[in-house]
Amino acid sequence: MKDAMVIPTYQDMLDAHERIKPHIRRTPIRTSDYLNDLTGAQLFFKCENFQEPGAFKVRGASNAVFGLSDELAAKGVATHSSGNHASCLSYAAMLRGIPCNVVMPRTAPQAKKDTVRRYGGVITECEPSTSSREETFARVQAATGGDFVHPYNDPRVIAGQGTCAREVMEQTDGLDMMVAPIGGGGMISGTCLTLATLAPEVKVIAAEPEQADDAYRSFMAGHIIADDAPKTIADGLLVPLKDLTWHFVKNHVSEIYTASDAEIVDAMKLIWKHLRIVMEPSSAVPLATILKNPEAFAGKRVGIIVTGGNVDLDKLPWI
Amino acid sequence: MKDAMVIPTYQDMLDAHERIKPHIRRTPIRTSDYLNDLTGAQLFFKCENFQEPGAFKVRGASNAVFGLSDELAAKGVATHSSGNHASCLSYAAMLRGIPCNVVMPRTAPQAKKDTVRRYGGVITECEPSTSSREETFARVQAATGGDFVHPYNDPRVIAGQGTCAREVMEQTDGLDMMVAPIGGGGMISGTCLTLATLAPEVKVIAAEPEQADDAYRSFMAGHIIADDAPKTIADGLLVPLKDLTWHFVKNHVSEIYTASDAEIVDAMKLIWKHLRIVMEPSSAVPLATILKNPEAFAGKRVGIIVTGGNVDLDKLPWI
Known part of the structure; x- marks a missing residue:
């Protein structure tokens, strides 16, 4: 998998959905008349923050974990992540009863380490640098033999994330577009994978923070541009982006819109207030870009992936 | 209605449900493995905070508003409330296109006044005293002829609130008990009304703040005890409580448990963190009492009404 790029297929997504259904939640769609009036669009928010470990990433992680043969599974899984992928992979491994090793920077928030440990994940700390992370991860993987599940550049993960767009299409009565945040591009790639076959008329739109707009600049330039430490x-x-997610972004995404941090925080607060759900700043980027580009969305039926809900309640960005 | 007490019937609740279904949301049930592990119970949270105006009170208000004859409806509705009933009645009146007059203390939070006005409610301010409120309300009602919809001591309102417990029973596979917060007793009375016929094996439990435990003391004393200004x-x-809600509490509630303000805030934060929903302190009282009385709930299937989600995001009680 690491040498030749394996592009997941629509059938992989369908298989993933069958495989993970017993282990994930079919999350609800939330709507708000207030937000519809505000944007002039009809917005359908898919609440992946309601997954038990709080993020859509449980889909891809579960697909990887439950797709392993018993022999491979016995050695467990391993990854490097300081975010939702680490806790979702630990959660899926716990459900299957196999080991999960996670390399995390020692500077990662205590709450994230606690969540991984609560799900039985074993953390090996590294320094907060790429070289330390790679060296540490190689050592952990050599010692455990665990199967490497990349946070997004893995066909099993992308096929798993694609199940979310399939549910949205089942739960709504037709859409004009679907908007998701873009970081590494796992959710956007899964969305492209699914909609390209299931509903090619639905445009896929990515929403990105201005201050980490490498996907936007890659999209404009026609090749991957990676930033050093955006904030x-x-x-x-x-x-x-990585090669596999770039493949989907390049070939199927219609637009990438960006929003400033202040606009993201405003949108986040609007969602908390009017949808009454707890979600992370990353998940507010779609609404922020919709509010910033009303002409692109007015009159449209728009699916929005609320990607996650793990946020420090003691440090809300508007307080 | 004001002289002879009219007790709503199970059929009134069924009729209410038919009447209000087009105007309310069938809110989802949320569960959390984490909270189940913590309590040793199976908890089913009914998310009435997801109603468009943010509270279960839209059920009773809609039943009153849409049950009026065209002739009566033309004069509109009127109430006194500084909370969710005012906004929910305004919302229902807006949906029917009739006037809604609300008497509110001039000291009520600006956000609550704004919400009532957003839904077209007309506010007449009074001094924050019972005498001023009653005098002002009498004047407003005489001038407009609007139908008085009491926040809870009204059979139409109680029949409307009872539709929530009916949905919970449809959405779960049997319960041992249902817990709701108690203030004036509208939701608890509706729950009793419904379950007494639909599922008499399900115990109704009320949860009350220690610092406003008049229902608990009434329950123990066998008659209504009303406090002056609890905090x-x-x-x-x-x-x-009032005569109609006392009727249901006295005859059908199994237990009233209380919790301190600190326990309520702790429970609220647990719900925000693990269910990832935005709800009010009042709606956290059930979980606070469950955590305080684990032996009463362990091993049980427990429905919990999350009554509302209107909270000032700039002033969270744990910050």
């Missing part, structure tokens, strides 16, 4: 309130969206 | 973080639960 934005949308801390789930800091990572760059 | 608690659970600001939706300050009002006393």
